């Protein structure tokens with residue numbers, strides 16, 4: 219059962235993304251490198267993040283999920299994308315693809331508000347679970363999601379295939 223992650227912070231507005239947000243949202247791409255495994259190419263991560271975020275700017279009717287931005291009087295300070303995703307058991311879950319808050323806006327409740335918007339969207343789809351993935355080394359995100367009531371469900375393991383551990 220999803221519990222509400224409700225909070226509203228004065229001065230932060232959550233709304234669907236618009237084309238004019240493109241530059242501000244793409245600027246947040248580097249935030250998605252946080253906690254990525256050291257054996258991954260950071261530049262490739264930024265490029266992938268830029269492509270995911272650019273994809274979120276396609277017209278609403280053309281994309282299945284939803285994308286929300288957090289805006290203050292100073293501009294866009296955060297973004298979240300949410301979609302549906304079929305779990306291997308056949309259940310359809312809601313899935314948060316990207317969540318990023320600008321460095322100058324962290325710890326102000328913006329992430330919590332963006333996740334509340336994703337949750338509201340998820341509830342409207344009639345799904346029972348809201349899921350996501352994050353880097354094992356992303357301690358900030360893991361603490362954040364734990365504070366919002368998320369429980370860890372799966373762990374992906376990687377072994378680097380080089381001479382040292384053949």
Ligand SMILES: CC(C)(COP(=O)(O)OP(=O)(O)OC[C@H]1O[C@@H](n2cnc3c(N)ncnc32)[C@H](O)[C@@H]1OP(=O)(O)O)[C@@H](O)C(=O)NCCC(=O)NCCS
Pocket residue numbers: 249250252253315316317318319320323324325326327328329330331351352353356358359361362363365366
């Ligand atoms: C993770 C992230 C989205 C959190 O956004 P935020 O706006 O700072 O989060 P909030 O202010 O809403 O925090 C909500 C709660 O999460 C927890 N939390 C957030 N950041 C934390 C941190 N650095 N350490 C410990 N707990 C933290 C706290 O319990 C916090 O409540 P509190 O401030 O009342 O104590 C933000 O740090 C971010 O953009 N990180 C880089 C991108 C990323 O990792 N995205 C998620 C993985 S895909």
